Amino acid sequence: MDKLDQMLHTAAAMVAPGKGILAIDESTGTIKKRFDSVGIESTEENRRDYRQTLLSAPNLGDYISGAILFDETLRQKTPEGKPLVELMKEQGIIPGIKVDKGAHPLAGFEGEKVTEGLDGLRDRLQEYYDLGARFAKWRAVITIGENIPSQTCIDANCHALARYAALCQEAGLVPMVEPEVLMDGDHDIETAYEITELTLKTLFNHLYEHNIILEGTILKTSMVVPGKDSGQDVSVEDVAEATLACLSNTVPATLAGIVFLSGGQSEIEATEHLNAMNQMGPLPWPLSFSYGRALQESALKVWAANPKGNITKAQQELLHRARMNSLATKGEYNLKAESDA
Numbered sequence: 495m496d497k498l499d500q501m502l503h504t505a506a507a508m509v510a511p512g513k514g515i516l517a518i519d520e521s522t523g524t525i526k527k528r529f530d531s532v533g534i535e536s537t538e539e540n541r542r543d544y545r546q547t548l549l550s551a552p553n554l555g556d557y558i559s560g561a562i563l564f565d566e567t568l569r570q571k572t573p574e575g576k577p578l579v580e581l582m583k584e585q586g587i588i589p590g591i592k593v594d595k596g597a598h599p600l601a602g603f604e605g606e607k608v609t610e611g612l613d614g615l616r617d618r619l620q621e622y623y624d625l626g627a628r629f630a631k632w633r634a635v636i637t638i639g640e641n642i643p644s645q646t647c648i649d650a651n652c653h654a655l656a657r658y659a660a661l662c663q664e665a666g667l668v669p670m671v672e673p674e675v676l677m678d679g680d681h682d683i684e685t686a687y688e689i690t691e692l693t694l695k696t697l698f699n700h701l702y703e704h705n706i707i708l709e710g711t712i713l714k715t716s717m718v719v720p721g722k723d724s725g726q727d728v729s730v731e732d733v734a735e736a737t738l739a740c741l742s743n744t745v746p747a748t749l750a751g752i753v754f755l756s757g758g759q760s761e762i763e764a765t766e767h768l769n770a771m772n773q774m775g776p777l778p779w780p781l782s783f784s785y786g787r788a789l790q791e792s793a794l795k796v797w798a799a800n801p802k803g804n805i806t807k808a809q810q811e812l813l814h815r816a817r818m819n820s821l822a823t824k825g826e827y828n829l830k831a832e833s834d835a
Contacts, residue, residue, distance in 0.1 A: 509751030
């Protein structure tokens with residue numbers, strides 16, 4: 495199988511029916527904040543033990559098709575010397591890698607950011623491929639506020655996403671393009687829709703201009719939700735309808751699939767919103783999940799209470815959330831399934 499065929503096969507497998515992506519690609523700084531919140535020191539050994547706990551959960555591959563890793567994790571081994579990547583492959587979980595260098599202030603545009611990391615990316619992608627990664631992720635952040643985002647900020651981020659995607663496909667890696675419209679702020683759902691629509695239209699224009707093969711590309715996007723300080727009361731159906739309308743107006747049907755980030759939603763909210771959207775099908779693309787906190791939060795708390803003794807309990811928490819979201823990808827989730835489990 496050549497690299498193009500492999501890339502198309504990988505993209506389809508990432509959004510296979512009933513499966514989604516586990517995001518455990520927190521940078522060293524971000525994982526430290528998560529560990530601090532539960533009283534765990536952020537050492538390399540603790541980070542490895544925690545992520546090994548998640549990746550070795552029995553039958554995780556029944557619900558999780560791939561996992562996004564941080565550079566450190568892609569290189570780590572179990573105490574017995576087995577690479578964590580091999581642990582994933584045994585479960586049929588595709589290794590992915592976060593490759594951006596984070597969002598930095600956009601010069602000349604106060605309050606806005608652009609994601610960096612293109613310098614040297616071609617060589618890094620080749621190394622990641624050799625280490626076993628088969629897809630990559632690049633996150634851009636779009637902030638809604640007074641007179642922002644600017645078109646300059648949206649263009650700069652979408653241009654970087656397209657250049658990254660081209661380099662990924664050259665290396666045989668599936669690019670996951672992630673333009674996140676942040677929940678921070680007091681904007682209403684109508685404003686969130688407007689900015690998300692503009693961002694996605696701009697993104698796909700840039701992907702087209704860079705000759706990106708959409709059948710070998712995954713979109714990771716935020717749902718259309720009001721700002722967390724807006725006070726606006728919206729239902730699960732409101733969010734599902736607004737998000738689907740936005741995607742239908744912007745995303746070509748040839749795209750391999752769409753996965754959502756949770757973006758600060760609670761575990762239950764993220765599952766309910768995904769479920770409602772899949773009940774509104776049929777849709778032109780698979781609609782799944784790529785959650786971080788919305789899959790890990792409960793598991794992290796349980797593990798942190800006793801890192802050596804609570805491994806099985808933490809894995810059960812992860813498996814429960816993974817199964818609930820698997821049901822949501824098929825529109826079969828409900829609170830009875832939540833409580834029965």
